[in-house]
Amino acid sequence: MAEAQLTLGPVYALWDGPKWRDFYFRIADEAPVDRVVVGETVCSKRQHFTEPHLAEVIERLEAAGKEVIISTYALVTLPREIKQVRETAEGSPYPVEANDLSALNFLKDRPHTVGPLVNVYNAPTARVLKSRGATAICLPPELPLDSIAAIAAGDPGVELEVFAFGRMPLAISARCAHARSKGKIKDNCQFVCGDDPDGLAVKTLDHQPFLVLNGVQTVSHTCQSLVGELGALRAAGISRFRLSPQDCDMVAVALTYRAVLDGRLAADNALAELKAIYPAAPLSNGFLHGREGAAYIAAARSA
Template sequence: MDTTKLKITLGPVPYLWDGAAWRDFYFRIADCAWIDAVTLGEVVCSKRIHFTQPFIDSVTARLVGAGKAVALASMAMVTLEREALLTRRLVEASAWPVEANDLSALGRLAGKPHLVGPFVNVYNGATARILAARGATRICLGPELPLSSVAEIIRDAPGMDFEVFAFGRLPLAISARCAHARAKGHSKDNCQFVCQDDPDGLAVDTLDGQSFLTLNGVQTMSHTCQVLLAELPALRRVGVTHIRLSPQHCDMAAVAEVFADVRDGRIDPAEGEARLRSIYPDVPFSNGFHHGTVGADWVPPALAAQQVPA
């Protein structure tokens, strides 16, 4: 099955990185031939925005100049007036398409072409059709959906582009409170940006020492990294148009190259997995949600490639 039409997108950096490092990361992404589209912006915590805001214009200019399709993401949870104002300004003033990650953004984007991010629950084709009628052109489905659900949603909403979360720690929950700050002895209001000390998130273990979750400011993420490589042919077969790579603290240009090489048949999924493990070591891989089992499970490439969409 030909999967070369699958486009590779890069989602927003979920972590708090130093502004200059964030800029340099995207400058490198601009030079990466394998990435077709980039969505950037602060999704997790509005207190972080001042770190990256000075570099937005230079980053978007560099990406567009390199031929990337650019979109700006809204926050995943709006609880404060300043966050509502940020959402309004983003929708009204952005020169680029906006990816809605919260229902408040969706309300303001009605009638305008826009994207829908993975934080908006789209669990059936009827929801996808409503969003399309309101202006959505592409939906990134939630990473907890199994392939059977992905196939059914796409089948019931023809004519739309659909994106699937193919690489990265999975976003599981987001809160008005900051467990990351609390874990380091601070309150959310006086967090001192301690999440910047953990550029790949803060590992959380159970009481008996078993790796469990990852904290990222107000966000809870999986301890494992989702990797969908052997699944690419099945994704394309059911109508997925884009695969999303979520930035982790590793060489994401090299990650994109692995996905492109597997997609285009230059290497097999097992070799791709081995290369990814060298690029992003010490983090266990998972694909359980996609296969309808425990999210943290890992189905090896040889078995994953046998999956036949419903």
């Protein structure tokens, strides 16, 4: 079985440039992750916040021995976005991660990875993507363990990765509900999403936490944590695990996952650590157990 590896996904939220840069500098220096996906994924209007720092972030990550992957947009609606995706796909000296079908079109026959925002629900789909150049696929976070195991057993010919930590990406829209909630429109949003570096909570009419807005993206209120299921996922043939950045100590998150994968920390203790590291959101694992995603299913204990 291949050695277990950790991937740090792209930052979905809008962080100001220095915070974004310093986050990745610390990841480079301290986090036990094998690869890092960088670049704007959610909204092309945010690109200018991080673009000035991208080269030095990549240099720092590479100097620390991390593999660097460049992200593409999850939704392309404008000609300039098409141009940017094409230029990234065709000109990047680093591997590129596709987050929608437009990027896949430009990446055809070029080695690339596929992110969790592309729907890959079975082994034949994975094999098609492999035939077009995909070398690794991060599966959507809503898949149950049985489906993940079936895809791995189908020998798709690519490395499979599972979304193991983070608020789950659920939807993305051409409209910006985040801006609208603050009395703005998308074309003149004034980047109000930057006021909420971990997203804007949405509650039901009964005032129950429900979802979180991140610009044009909707993510889960809960934070998926599969730290207790790493063993089962390994047994199913998964060797790559993705940590999605939240506004918390992601170095500590990575250290916790690495310790569990290496057998140095029990899952129960790891779960307690994660709750302390990221108290802003309840942890969940319902999707993996075939339940509602917001649920947390405790591991069965032997008598």
